[in-house]
Amino acid sequence: MNKINFSINYQNQDHKMQFVQGLADQLKLSGHNCQLNNEELWNKEDSKIDAAIYLGGPHSPQPKPWHLNILIAGSAQSPSPYDHVLVSDLKDSVTLASEVITIFQEMHTKVSTRTTSTRAMLTDHEFRTHGPTVSVLMATHNRRKLLKRALKSILSQSYENLEICLVRDGGEAVDDVVAELNDSRIKLTSYEQNRGKGAALNKAFETSEGDYIAYLDDDDVWYENHIERLMVAVRLLNQDFVYSNGIEVLLESKTDPKEISRTLRYARQVELKELLEFNYITGINVLHERSLFTKAGGFDSSLKVLIDFDMWRRLACLAKPHHVNYTTAEYYLHRSKGSHITDLAAEKPLEYRKQRIKILSKNIHLSDPDLKSELQKVRRRAQFDYAVFSCTNALDQNDLQQASRSLMQAQKYYTRLYSAQLMYAVCLLRTAKPKEALSVFKDCINSNSDTASLLMACSVGIMLKDNFAGEVLEILAGRTKQMTKEQLDILNDYKERYSSSIKK
Structure with missing residues (x-):
């Protein structure tokens, strides 16, 4: 049997790497060549490859016509743009390697005319440049x-x-x-x-x-x-x-x-x-x-x-x-x-967000019901984001009437959008609504939140004598090495206040 040049193309998913390496090793033990390509190399021309093996993922790549394309997936896909779909649970690399070699032997002749003509075009100077x-x-x-x-x-x-x-x-x-x-x-x-x-x-x-x-x-x-x-x-x-x-x-x-x-x-x-x-x-x-x-x-x-x-x-x-x-x-x-057109986002955040809402409000052709539903969520997040920035702007200008109207809009469109949620919580604090602010903090604060936001959330929790403050202090305890001296001072002060509130 002639030596076959395989490539295995995979997305960066750690849980699959042991299997990927195992399959490559088995193909090499069978006397063939095999190279591994992560997602960054999917679109390389790799015209010397005889057969490309793709591991199905969230974004399976477009197969290329200059070699045989085999997709390994958890279930059959029909119709499929690949030459062959091999259903596997990714557990037995020895058996799978044998099946891949057999598929190549059976299908190579069938696709050889296509691959030969495509490679000819790929290497032809006139085709590439004119x-x-x-x-x-x-x-x-x-x-x-x-x-x-x-x-x-x-x-x-x-x-x-x-x-x-x-x-x-x-x-x-x-x-x-x-x-x-x-x-x-x-x-x-x-x-x-x-x-x-x-x-x-x-x-x-x-x-x-x-x-x-x-x-x-x-x-x-x-x-x-x-x-x-x-x-x-x-x-x-x-x-x-x-x-x-x-x-x-x-x-x-x-x-x-x-x-x-x-x-x-x-x-x-x-x-x-x-x-x-x-x-x-x-x-x-x-x-x-x-x-x-x-x-x-x-x-x-x-x-x-x-x-x-x-x-x-x-x-x-x-x-x-x-x-x-x-x-x-x-x-x-x-x-x-x-110096750049996107600076409008930093210099005039309200105007930037108006333009963005205008774009997101356009009627675009979406035949997929799931995409239509997602677009509605996108629009809601944009409206919430705009209302929060509008409130912040009004408070900075001491326009309490406009701030109140914007807060009502923010409440109407409220959705999970971390940066806007934090700003919304700050707006609620500035308008003397700490209980509502705490509710927002509880909804968006987690272990991945930045330290400044966690400290702010903790402060409100302590002020309202809410157990949430204790939960936030536990998160903060694990990142003291990354804190500035000022942040450490605030944290130590909060610890004392929280201990005092618990005793009372």
Whole structure:
């Protein structure tokens, strides 16, 4: 028997690791090769693998057409995108290894034509670098110095069949920047007045002609294989909506480009359910089929923030997002306030939350009843969060009438949302409602709560002579080594007060 190259692809689940290693060892003892890939390596091209074994989990990966795909699951799945589903309780790795080898021998001939042709395309230079036209949409506003760098990163792509649909959204002229690059693939449109990122990107789409759409901000960059990686996934895996990984680079300020840190964020497969509430897809890493833009309705030009989030969640209702696990881009943030659009969340929390509620209130197509139910919960949490911040803002301005109205709204929408619950409890304390505050603390405080919140909850419990204070003191006892001197002083004071209240 020829030596078979297996790979076992698993999610990071500790309770399965002993079995995974056991299965790999048995395949090797049978005279074959076997490599282990955790979820971070699922989307590597691994074209030298003969058969990929997947362990079913919460987010089973998309099987790839350049090898045989076997899913090991707890129950049969029909229909299944895998070549074979092997039902197993993950207890007997010896028997399972034998079954996997038998399945490969029986099915190899059946899928060999597919795998051979796919591998040929995967290694063919023309297929990888010259395919359907990709239109890159970009809006720019007063970033002349950074724009050139962004444009160069697009023009240097290994995938050459692209066009750049650039819209100057008011501000400084950029005609000379474009002229200096001297590349006919750049199509410049100018607005004399600033209309916002959403409107500018919609205009860029109107000028585009590509079969696929990609995005890059004027202060960020792509690596030279960015489009190539995504288009390989689009064409070989038949995906309409794909995204790769981006590195978040934190800089000191606009004027000081000193690099503070580099962080890889959102590097995983994201499902529609997760996108109902928060964004886990970096905009500059997205590529999708052209018609999805029109079907989704384009960008909402009335939004000042969360523009990408609004678009991706609507796109995800039309096509499943597919994660391509390569890092292909960098986006830059500045530590100084006001340098990035999402700073609105910190500078104007009420306005930010209004915009978020507007997005979450939109009617989106959800055929799954469970998703519809989840969306209602998401909206409730957003309303609760907004009401709490509104109350906090009113109390800071000594507007007691508005604070009272906001408290009533918070009570109406009350839900489990830890950060908002804590703020709600503080608002209740500030409006002389300690019993109600204690009830909230009891609902949200646990062993994972931060020390400051635990101390606050303990304080209220002691004040009201509630046994809850004792429970919180027990939690705090296990983290004294992590406390500051000030926190330790407060804790010791609370211990004395609690002991006194028990004696009385």
